[in-house]
Amino acid sequence: MKRYNVVGVGNALVDVLSHCDDAFLDANGVEKGIMTLIDTDRAKELYGAMGPAKEISGGSAANTIAGVAMLGGKTAYVGKVRDDQLGQIFGHDIRAIGADFDTFGAASDELETGRCMVLVSPDGERSMSTYLGMSESLGPDDIDTAMMGDTEWLYLEGYRFDGAQSVAAFDKAIAACKTGGGKVSITLSDPFCVERHRDAFRALIANHTSLLFANEHELMSLYQTEELDEALAKCAKDVEIGAITVGAKGAYVVTKNETIHVPTAATKVVDATGAGDMFAAGFLAGLTQGKDLATCASMGCVAAGEIISHIGARPETDLNKLMAERGL
Amino acid sequence: MKRYNVVGVGNALVDVLSHCDDAFLDANGVEKGIMTLIDTDRAKELYGAMGPAKEISGGSAANTIAGVAMLGGKTAYVGKVRDDQLGQIFGHDIRAIGADFDTFGAASDELETGRCMVLVSPDGERSMSTYLGMSESLGPDDIDTAMMGDTEWLYLEGYRFDGAQSVAAFDKAIAACKTGGGKVSITLSDPFCVERHRDAFRALIANHTSLLFANEHELMSLYQTEELDEALAKCAKDVEIGAITVGAKGAYVVTKNETIHVPTAATKVVDATGAGDMFAAGFLAGLTQGKDLATCASMGCVAAGEIISHIGARPETDLNKLMAERGL
DSSP states (O other), rough: OEEEEEEEOOEEEEEEEOOOHHHHHHHOEEETSSSOOOOHHHHHHHHHHSSSOOEEEEOHHHHHHHHHHHHTTOOOEEEEEESSHHHHHHHHHHHHOOEOOEEEOTTTTTTEEEEEEEEEEETTEEEEEEEOOOGGGGGGGGGGHHTTTTTTEEEEGGGGGGGHHHHHHHHHHHHHHTTTTOOEEEOOOOOOHHHHHOOOHHHHHHEEEEEEEEEEEHHHHHHSSSSSHHHHHHHHHHSEEEEEGGGGEEEEEEOOSSEEEOOOOOOSSSOTTTTTHHHHHHHHHHTTOOOHHHHHHHHHHHHHHTTHHHTSSSSSSSSHHHHTTTTT | OOEEEEEEEOOOEEEEEEOOOHHHHTTTOOOSEEEEEEOOHHHHHHHHHHHOOOOEOOOOHHHHHHHHHHHHOEEEOOOEESSSSHHHHHHHHHTTTEEEEEOOOOOOOOOOEEEEEEEEOOOOOOOEEEOOOGGGGGGGGGGOOOHHEEEEHHHHHHHGGGGHHHHHHHHHHHHHHHHOOOEEEEEOOOOOHHTTTTTHHHHHHHEEEEEEEEEEEHHHHHOOSSOOHHHHHHHHSSEEEEEEEEEGOOEEEEEOOEEEEOOOOOOOOOTTTTHHHHHHHHHHHHHHHTTTTHHHHHHHHHHHHTTSSSSSSSOOOHHHHHHHTOOO
């Protein structure tokens, strides 16, 4: 038996969450509904303009790992923070939920722990401006091959392609994971991230990926089509399992043999931040518990439903209880 | 006309909020429902044992000032943070709500920005463990006499008596405020804080205070009686106005001539953190808007009701809208 069910690799970020109206987004040049990378100057400017905020640990793959851990999975997370106050907060929160974590960058480094300014609109949509900071510097030296070789699933965050040494770090993690008999999953993260790194994504997916997570927009961007059916068909050829969310309409699971659709429970969207992350958490938890694919997708939808019902991308309700209530 | 309606002086803290059950409090020696001062070692130990948390700017008087600012008051806050990440967060949040703030301690100092670990029980009660850090070092040098002389009301936080130079700082602020024609208000903060500093509280109240905020337990501790009526009668002799909260039963306002009782709207208590702070905010806002005392107390109860309906001690709903809905 492996030491870990799922090991995640991603950008370690602390979310800075604040409410605003659409006029604020316009006035401050923030594009609604997507993730934009920003530098320190822009981060300072935008933070200065923002209203009062809350700080909650985030990071896409870290949110997923937190969800898997909460659902009883054995997990570890690799994503780089500095050993500063926000880094300590990030480390505390992911360890407190039961995941192994030890990627603190050297204190001498000039980069601070990364943060994501999440502006939540009245309709629950979130617009993210990310200062990667220390997380951008994750490289092969930060990859522990013993850990990667001792997990059932490796979970890679697409956003990580934005770092300079990302591909080298991913390659090292993937090689170790596969040598140990583990499988590779990846999430596309964001349609614009796919746009920026389409070739790297395609190669990684075709050559190494067993399980692909994406939403409809990301998947269509990957395959450069405006037809979801076409994208789903291509996905089914590339990977063993495609787990594709379609917003309020639920999710599709595609394999070479079948297409499964699972609806999502109607929930008022308070803050959409982390919906995709938590879908992946529920799905991976189900998979490592030996559930069938439809059940995995339903678990993903339940976990995603929890996260959009409140501010912040880490679960606030006992996910196990939610699953039990729904017989999952 | 004065530049400020209310200037607050208190311990500047970032709240670290987490849920736990009563068994956790027992196992970790945390006394339920009160505020305990802790040192760095204990802070490290308790934080290590705690579950994942959220960070939200707090500090009792700072919460009150944030509430007054949100209700349209012109405010400033004096409470010391270090110029570190948590200090920047604290400064951002209080400025973003419209209050003036500039009390950053020297970067060379060894003390970090203070924080309060708030453990919220399933019944909504909060148990606070406070590492004062930089906030403890606030002294007379941090008091800007021009600011203190240009406010209608000075609002002093009782918790501040725990600092070594507190009395000297309070004296300087009070003298400047009264010279400028302003009035002094104080909140007792906590029955155990009153216990620690009863003589200092009594002297300050008898000699300088026009408006006293307290809950029933704090007031009875101040006057060393177990009879609320007796405490209210003594309070009415000591100060112009006593604004005394009595939990779910609302609040009393006592003056030399009258005793007013105002009920509170029934609200489910999610997190009691900040109820007293926000009562003071609503009351002070009303007072500086020229409202009668019963209306001031009602505004206090409405603001307190908002704060206990969610996690965190800073308002999440537009307080002006809440007041308007109730014709206040």
